[in-house]
Amino acid sequence: MKPAPFEYVRPKTVAEASVTLGRRGVNTAAIAGGQSLMPMLALRVALPDLVVDISRLEDLKIVTRTPDSVWLGALTTHAAIEDGETPDVFNGLMRAIAGQISYRAVRNHGTIGGSVALADPAADWPVFLSTFGATLRIVGRNGVRVQSIDDFIQGPYETTLTTGDIIMGFDIPAPPRSFRWGFSKVARKSGAFAHSLAVVVAAGKGGPVKAVLGAAGPKPRMLIATAAQLEIPDSSEEEVRAAIKADLNAYFGDLDDYQKRMHTANVLHAARKMRAQ
């Protein structure tokens, strides 16, 4: 399984990369970690004429923290997050998510920007970013724009990226210190793509709850009824279950019976973990 031939270029700046990626009449692909692109090249389902290496652009590696938020450059690797090299204002949630994406050797190179740009419906980071209302900064032919993750991801493998666009990074609002979380993933084996991915977070006891479900539909969706139910102190598991079912029916129209059971159980599992924290 060898890739079809392509040209390779390594621009020195983000601006140069954007221009190169946007070249008319040339099929281009950006390569960052390469962990998703390489299999596609090997299988010849991706057939770029030109591969643009953005993996060394320092401007995409900036990681900063403010009192209210964390900025993660697009080239931040899953392993860096897993290892706690990025600010952990999420009480370990980001580290927990990172640590079970694919396999360690893949995490060493795979990036949060690459994951979001690909927008695989089963990807982990979009669910997390959606939970916290993160925004992306994107640079392109028309300058810089900021977009919420929910607007950015439009469907399976569909984003608002157009040719020449490069994700700079993610602005993630930081939750209050008292925040609790539960994260649960159903996959066929360790490191495989999720069949269900649920994140449930609560800002302290009795505080606002957010629940987001991924791998159930074209993009991650907030589970409104579930969150509302979980905000009610001492609400029973049956009540939470009913709320999840309502959310599934409202937001994920194509699920078969098994998927409904599985997602319900998975969201409930995440909710239990959150409550136990």
Add this chain to the structure above:
Amino acid sequence: MAGHSPSEGWIGASLLRKEDARHLLGHGMFIADVRMPGMQDVAFVRSQMAHAAVRQVNKPEGQAANVFTLADLGALNILEAGPELAAHRHSPYPALADDRVRYAGQPVAACLAPTRAQAEDLADQVQVELDELPAVVDCVEAMKPGSPRLFDAWSDNAYITSTVSEGDAVFIAGAPIRLRRQFRMNRQATVPLECRGCLAYWDHRNDELVVHLSTQGGHVIRLGLSQALGLPENKLRIIAPDVGGGFGGKNRLMPEDIAVAAIALKVGHPVRWIEDRREHLLASIHCRDHFYDLTISADRDGTLLGVEGDVYIDAGAYSLWPTGSFMEASMASRNLTGPYRIRHLNLKTYTVATNKAPMGPYRGVARPGACFAIERLVDEVARELGREPFDLRRQNIVTSGELPYQTAAGMRLDTGDYIVSLDTAREMIGMEAIRERQQKGEPDGRAIGLGFAFYTEQSGHGQIEWVKRKSRVVPGYESANVRMLPDGSVMLHVGVQNHGQGHETTLSQIAAHELGLDPSRIQVRYGDTATAPFGFGTFGSRSIVFAGGATARTCRILAEKIQRIGAHLLQTEVANTRIEGGAVHGPHGSVDFSEIAYAANVRQEHLPAGMDPLLDATATYEPSETSGVFAYGTHAVVVAVEPDTGVIEILDYAVSEDCGTMINPLIVDGQVQGGIAQGIGTALYEEIPYDEQGQPLATTFGDYMVPCAPEIPTVRVAHLVTPALVTEYGVKGLGEGGAIAPPAALANAVADAFRHIGASFNETPLTPRRVSDAVERARRDFDPLNMGRRR
């Protein structure tokens, strides 16, 4: 080789492996590591359709010389594959497609280029014009009248059908308990970590075609390839390099290998093909794919009486030389009585051609399916009667006093104590404690289940058995050649093909035992038809019985001659001497092997009068009785199942097994654990589904789930040792046993977890979806008045 003292003897020593040295340093030489100057690579153009007429193959402009279709390969012979039974139909399988393709992935053309990448570029430019034909994808539907047919000359899609009829069908028709169940073990691939590969070139000095081939048995492949190519065997050399796993997937003559050899005969340089993973999942040997519709009959007291029904094998589009796949149906049916005293057997088997990749053997061959069926049936009968499944097994299992026991299907269970195995496994898994735990319920809401499965594993079967199977090639013996070189060092050449089993270690242990030497002084060689004595390779758990026996035999011949020479040099009678520590010892002194060997090889004047020089013995070996010896064991497994997601966690796995005398217990344990990992793969993870057009839906590891360390527990293994009576040292083969029982044990465990609602789990792999759906169905259909029994 730490931790062993020679005085303990080599039989039964957990000697650390000799073959480790090169692999730990990365100095293994696998097929893709073999380089020849001027070598070019092949990429195959493969059929995109499951069933089609080939109208035309269009080669790109200017590249016609580098694109080979069947017509470009020269005259080739198509071999008839399968048992030598008139009823077994011929499925001509050309090396490259002729006017028909019969499975998605069938090779149609071969593209040659300096690198594989360039060969794939060329393959992308080849246009294959196909006229689609309706695809046959269900082996039961395929047998119905009106089904599209794969082979126009056949009246239906069966390679062969058969019946097995033992006992009294009328009697069991009247049995008080009759349960009908359907079982499906879905299609998967063999997936050694190293894919297949071959490298062929004409060796001008030796005037022969050399084929480096990742294979489990070069001699038999040479036989087949020579027939296919029309090249005499003495002009064909097969060399197996290090082989990175086989499991049955590298033991048949395959079209790509014939095509590469044929191309090598035409061009003036070495030609190589290294299979990639997508090709492997698409077009290499597929396996398992059994469907059973069975009725088990029993008495109210739990005595199992009979099994009747249909066995369907989805055998894919062609028979693979030499064996074909009737073996799946015949072995399945002959193992459907399990280890139990079931005397009535009434089966119809259908080995069916479908538009899928050809079926071949995979660790366990048919027995995982048969074990799944019978062991699940035992549990179903137990549930029907409100009995512990373990107790029902114990009640019906053949006891040691009854051995040797001829099963209704004609298998002669030889030695052992099956009851002890059952009881040991029960104790290891802690059945009573599990039952208590189940009463309490789990805080996380998961259901706990306990499952047992018993298996027997026939090995060391030789002439009698293979002739019974009407085999085209009868692997009824093995050969060994042992020689002592002038300096006293020893070379042992064998006809089996080590590919992870540790033969370099175990066979040198046997040789060391017979020759009174340290195993480190014995070099074990295999895999090159130029130097290895004729043998049949490694498969069917045969190597320790056959090659071990051949090694013992030849080494004894050599030892006897060494002793006579030694006695002569010591000027004493042979009866006054003994062999030990690399020397012949007499009453007044000793003479080292090096001196003896020196005399025998280069100073023959020192030999006894009339004795021929050389210390070189070749012999064949077969067990004294060739219907086979039977390793056996009990698998016991505890699972925790989340009912809604259907996710299964294995909490504990214990095995009580008996493979007779163990030459090297460390290696035995490795085979058991490794076999179980593949068994768990079959039980829970591995599957290649097909859509209605015959397109396979799992062609990369993205969709084909191979379990890794987090998915496979460490199994606790207890060994019983009941030696075989007809083999050297009492050994029995055991390589496949680990893979036979896990699907049955795991399905029984999951069924046990939900026995209160009568859920059944009769299809592998037990994916989370299948498990959850079965639980849901049972919940819906549950009739509390019927106490969990099905409606």
Add this chain to the structure above:
Amino acid sequence: MTTVTIDLNGVKIAADVEPRQSLADFLRDACGLTATHLGCEHGACGACTVVVDGKATRSCLSLAVMCDGRAVQTLEGLRSDAMMELLRRHFHESHALQCGFCTPGMLIMARDILRRHSRPDAAIVRHELSGQICRCTGYANIVKAIVAAGQEIANVATSEE
């Protein structure tokens, strides 16, 4: 073709590579370093694992051209590495290999695990071996070997304190 300079097993080499050539194929074909094996070519089996700039890397998922200026270590280059020597001994003693095809990738990953974890238990080792396929051993002895190696390293470290 692009020229790349790579620190390969401690030696700086310069080579012309085709953009599409994977690091795995570059190592195996251009450099003759065949310890690194290909089991799937889509990053799902771990047989091709090497070390790039100190990080475990699936070489089938890397382009040779992207390793320009980087340090690459293969199993061959780690022959005299103290931790690798220790791991080899434990793999041997625990019977942690059968056909040997997965072994180079396993050893590289094992070393990476022990460089990041002190005295990891079996559960941690199992999790860290996610996605490293072995078809022969059933993993139990590989886990055992790595746990034992980790114990020995930690014991040596404490005794040296």
